[in-house]
Amino acid sequence: MRLPVDLHIHSCLSPCGDDAMxxxxxxxxxxxxxxxxxxxxxxxxxxxVPAAQQVAQxxxxxxxxxxxxxxxxDIHTLCYFPEYAPLxxxxxxxxxxxxxxxxxxxxxxxxLVIDAEDRVLEEREILLLPGRGGSIDVVEEEALARGxxxxxxxxxKQANSLLAILGSIPPDLKAMTMEVFGEEDLSPILGDRxxxxxxxxHQLEDIxxxxxxxxxEKATPGEVVKALRRGTLL
Ligand SMILES: [Zn+2]
Ligand SMILES: [Zn+2]
Numbered sequence: 447m448r449l450p451v452d453l454h455i456h457s458c459l460s461p462c463g464d465d466a467m468x469x470x471x472x473x474x475x476x477x478x479x480x481x482x483x484x485x486x487x488x489x490x491x492x493x494x495v496p497a498a499q500q501v502a503q504x505x506x507x508x509x510x511x512x513x514x515x516x517x518x519x520d521i522h523t524l525c526y527f528p529e530y531a532p533l534x535x536x537x538x539x540x541x542x543x544x545x546x547x548x549x550x551x552x553x554x555x556x557x558l559v560i561d562a563e564d565r566v567l568e569e570r571e572i573l574l575l576p577g578r579g580g581s582i583d584v585v586e587e588e589a590l591a592r593g594x595x596x597x598x599x600x601x602x603k604q605a606n607s608l609l610a611i612l613g614s615i616p617p618d619l620k621a622m623t624m625e626v627f628g629e630e631d632l633s634p635i636l637g638d639r640x641x642x643x644x645x646x647x648h649q650l651e652d653i654x655x656x657x658x659x660x661x662x663e664k665a666t667p668g669e670v671v672k673a674l675r676r677g678t679l680l
Contacts (some may be wrong), residue, residue: 447554447620447661447662447663447664447665448525448659448661449482449483449659449660449661449662449665450480450482450483450654450656450657450658450659451482451483451484451640451644451654451658451659451660451670452476452480452481452483452484452485452628452644452653452654452658453480453483453485453487453510453512453524453526453597453625453644453649453670454485454487454514454524454599454625454645454646454647455467455472455476455484455485455486455487455644455646455647455653455671456486456487456488456489456514456562456568456646456647456648457469457472457486457488457494457498457507458556458557458558458560459488459491459493459495459555459557459558459559459560459570459574460488460489460491460495460514460555460557460574460648461489461549461551461554461555461556461573461574461575461600462489462554462555462648463488463555463648464567464648464649464650465555465556465558465615466649466650467647467648467649467650468494468497468558468560468564469494469495469497469498469500469560469561469562470497470501470503470560470562470564471485471564471650472484472486472498472650472653473498473501473502473505473507473509474501474505474580475650475653476577476653477505477507479653479654479655479656480656481507481653481654481656482508482665483507483508483509483510483660483662483665483670484498484502484507484508484509484510484653485509485510485511485512485526485644485670486498486509486511486512486526487512487513487514488513488514488574489513489514489516489574489575490513490514490515490516490537490540490544490574490575490578491537491540491574492511492512492513492530492533492534492536492537492646493537493559493567493568493570493572494560495511495512495530495533496530497507497562498562499511499530499564501566502561507674508665508666508667508670509602509667510525510526510527510667510670510671511526511528511529511533512524512525512526512527512533512669513525513528513533513536513537513540513577514599515540515578515585515596516575516576516577516578516606517577517579517580517581517582517584517585518577518578518579518580518581519577519581519582519611519612520524520577520606520608520611521607521608521612522595522598522599522600522606523582523585523586523596523597523598523599523608524596524598524599524625525585525589525594525595525596525597526594526595526597526667526670526674527589527592527593527594527658527665527667527671528593528594528666528667528668528671529593529668531657532592532593532594533592533594535592536588536589536594537581539588541572541578542577543578543579543580544572544576544578545576545578547572547573547576548570548571548572548574549570549572549573549574550573551569553656554573554575556569556652557569557570557571557573557574558570562590579676582596582598582608582612582616582619583616583618586619586621590620592678593671594671595621595623595671595674595675596621596622596625597623597625597642598619598621598624598625598672599646600625600626600627600646600668601615601623601624601625601626601627601632602626602627602628602630602632603627608624609635614635615636615639619677621639622638622639622640622674622675622676622677623639623640623641623642623673623674623675623677623679624639624640624641624642625641625642625643625644626642626643627643627646628643629643634658638677639677640677640678640679642658642660642674643658644658647654660673660679661673661678661679662679669675
């Protein structure tokens with residue numbers, strides 16, 4: 447099955463995410479745009495995933511549980527899981543290693559946990575942006591150990607990317623899929639790894655049109671994680 451996807455979307459839990467990026471609004475916009483699979487990937491946090499999955503059930507949209515981790519080298523990397531529980535456990539590990547820096551909402555933006563009816567459940571106080579967890583190889587091991595997969599984010603961007611910070615793909619990294627920003631052809635660098643392209647949307651209108659389609663046997667988080675692990679999500 448060829449399915450249109452957008453696997454990198456920030457909700458209002460990310461300080462830089464627009465407050466209108468509630469889980470319900472994201473899901474309904476994805477439905478309007480006729481996407482089949484999306485992922486909510488907030489910075490170092492995941493608590494808006496359950497509300498998105500709850501709303502998505504009504505529309506038959508698949509929401510993959512995810513998070514965009516900032517490693518201790520300041521590399522952004524996406525981690526996806528077949529279910530919410532292992533993601534929550536993974537984010538607890540991230541929380542346990544985070545610096546206790548309080549958010550300044552007037553500078554960085556609010557960090558809102560929202561339910562399926564758009565009600566604010568909590569405002570996270572510790573700033574979610576700084577690096578945590580460990581280096582990229584440690585983050586990958588922790589994701590794999592919980593049944594997930596790590597996909598380095600926007601590897602060709604000038605900031606917070608694997609290539610900008612490390613210069614090349616470390617040979618011991620197991621990731622078989624990398625996120626590429628824009629339309630640049632990185633196949634000489636990627637070798638036999640696959641590229642996935644997503645919106646990195648922080649506002650509703652930036653969520654992708656149904657332009658990036660992938661092959662999946664079924665639209666389930668488990669199938670998406672499997673395909674990302676194998677590098678066959680093309
Ligand atoms: Zn990023
Ligand atoms: Zn992002």
